[in-house]
Amino acid sequence: MKLLVYGAGVLGSLFSARMHEAGHDVSLLARGERLNALRRHGVQLAEGGSPAVRRVPVPVVEHPTGRYDLIAVFVRTHQVEAVLETLTGVEGDVLFMLNWAAGAEPLGAVIGHERVLLGFPTAAGTMDGDVVRYRATNIITRLFPTPIGEPDGHATPRLERIVREFRTAGINAKAEPQMDAWLKTHAAFEVPLLQAVNAAGGPVALANDPDTIRGMIRLMRQNMAALPTPLVPRGFVALQTLPEGLLLAMLRRFLRSQTAAQLDGPSPAARAELERLAEQIGVYARVQ
Numbered sequence: 358m359k360l361l362v363y364g365a366g367v368l369g370s371l372f373s374a375r376m377h378e379a380g381h382d383v384s385l386l387a388r389g390e391r392l393n394a395l396r397r398h399g400v401q402l403a404e405g406g407s408p409a410v411r412r413v414p415v416p417v418v419e420h421p422t423g424r425y426d427l428i429a430v431f432v433r434t435h436q437v438e439a440v441l442e443t444l445t446g447v448e449g450d451v452l453f454m455l456n457w458a459a460g461a462e463p464l465g466a467v468i469g470h471e472r473v474l475l476g477f478p479t480a481a482g483t484m485d486g487d488v489v490r491y492r493a494t495n496i497i498t499r500l501f502p503t504p505i506g507e508p509d510g511h512a513t514p515r516l517e518r519i520v521r522e523f524r525t526a527g528i529n530a531k532a533e534p535q536m537d538a539w540l541k542t543h544a545a546f547e548v549p550l551l552q553a554v555n556a557a558g559g560p561v562a563l564a565n566d567p568d569t570i571r572g573m574i575r576l577m578r579q580n581m582a583a584l585p586t587p588l589v590p591r592g593f594v595a596l597q598t599l600p601e602g603l604l605l606a607m608l609r610r611f612l613r614s615q616t617a618a619q620l621d622g623p624s625p626a627a628r629a630e631l632e633r634l635a636e637q638i639g640v641y642a643r644v645q
Contacts, residue, residue, distance in 0.1 A: 358382065358522055361421055361428045361449070363440060365391050367482040368454070369431035370489045372528070374400040374413040379526035384425075385415045392419055394487040401488040410488055425449035427519060431478065433630040434637070441467040450515060452505065454478045456630065458544035458637035460537055461508035474516065475536040476505040477543065479529075481619055492619075502529040506536025538586035541638075542593050545580035548635045549573045554612075555623045555631075564612035567605055574604050583641040 358381045362373040365387035373385040377400075387395050399414040421428070421443060428451045432440055437457070444451060445468055452474040453464060465473045479501050482491035503523070507516055516532055523530035533539055553573040557563035563570065577596055581588055588594050596604065611617055 359424075359426045360384070361386060361418075361425045361447075362431065363421070363428060363444075364431035365395060365417070366431065367484055367489050367491070368478045368480055369429075370400045370415075371402065371480055371482060371491050372429060372431065372454075372478070373415045374402060375526045375528060376522075377413055377415045379522075381522070381526070383415055384418045386419070386421060387417050388419060391487075392417060398487060403485070403488050403490050404493050405490060421447045423447070427452060429454055431455065433626055433633075435629045435633040437464070444468050450474060452476050452519065454503075456540070456544060456547070456634050458541045458634060459640075460541075465508070470508075473508055474505060474519070475508060475540060476503065476533075477540060479503045483619070502531040504533035504536060504539055505530055506533040506539075508537060510534045510536070533589075535587065535589045538584075538589040541584050541586050541641075542581065542588045542590075544634050544638050545584060546577055546593065546596070548631065548638050549576040549580065551620065551627075551631050552635070554617075554620050555628075559622075560612040560617040560620055564609045567609070570605055570608055570612075571601060574601055574608070579642065580638055585641060 360376055360381050360383045362369050362383060362385045365385050369385065373383050377383040385395065385400070395415070395417040399412045402411045402413065403409060425447070426449060428444065428447065428449045430440055430451060430453045432455060434456045437453070437455070441464065451468060451472050454476045457475070461470070461473045461475060480491060482489055505516065505520060507513055512532060512534070520530045520532050550573065553569055554560050554563050557566055557569060574596070581593065581597060
């Protein structure tokens with residue numbers, strides 16, 4: 358597979374390294390200082406807090422050119438419009454691996470509807486200088502595979518091929534027949550969560566503020582009720598049906614966990630992404 362990975366942050370870097378090591382023809386697109394660092398040292402990976410750093414010599418490019426079997430886009434929500442413009446003259450299917458609640462229509466309107474696939478990366482990590490510190494594989498990561506799907510939900514040969522190639526590279530991927538609904542449901546949950554975490558000053562501070570958590574739960578429920586798609590995965594139905602008191606206890610426990618400790622802080626990029634995602638979710642509430 359000839360693959361272009363658009364975005365050299367944590368997820369794009371990790372994904373490109375795994376696909377390169379699996380023998381695929383991978384190019385990683387980067388800009389500025391990140392591009393220079395990748396040219397000097399390749400993709401640098403470390404598991405968790407380990408001092409051992411592994412270097413993977415993934416080829417890097419500054420601009421996409423030619424034709425690819427697949428272009429995998431790993432950017433933040435508010436950066437998508439700029440990415441679309443650069444892909445209009447580049448051939449290849451495009452898999453958008455990111456937070457996105459606006460559906461496939463605005464993506465396909467720019468690059469061609471037949472090119473669009475949707476997905477969401479379930480890996481996690483942080484940047485430590487130029488080193489990607491990624492979360493080790495555990496039972497939780499195995500229970501939540503990376504979903505990928507066609508916008509119309511069909512099982513197509515290209516989707517089956519992509520899932521197969523990802524799995525061969527050690528990426529726990531699965532075909533998701535309701536990928537658009539999955540992304541909308543995730544955003545309906547994530548936007549109130551991150552807004553509350555940022556306003557409180559962090560997940561632990563939020564865990565100690567039950568009144569704010571109750572307001573967050575109500576906003577999640579409002580968002581989900583306004584969605585034009587079913588809740589996917591079906592487990593999110595619990596947010597609508599379980600008693601508020603039980604949800605409060607569960608969310609307070611989650612907010613004190615190691616998983617919650619990795620929630621994005623209020624960096625400029627994280628704030629811009631959250632604002633754009635909130636706008637996309639807000640559309641559904643306004644049309645009710």
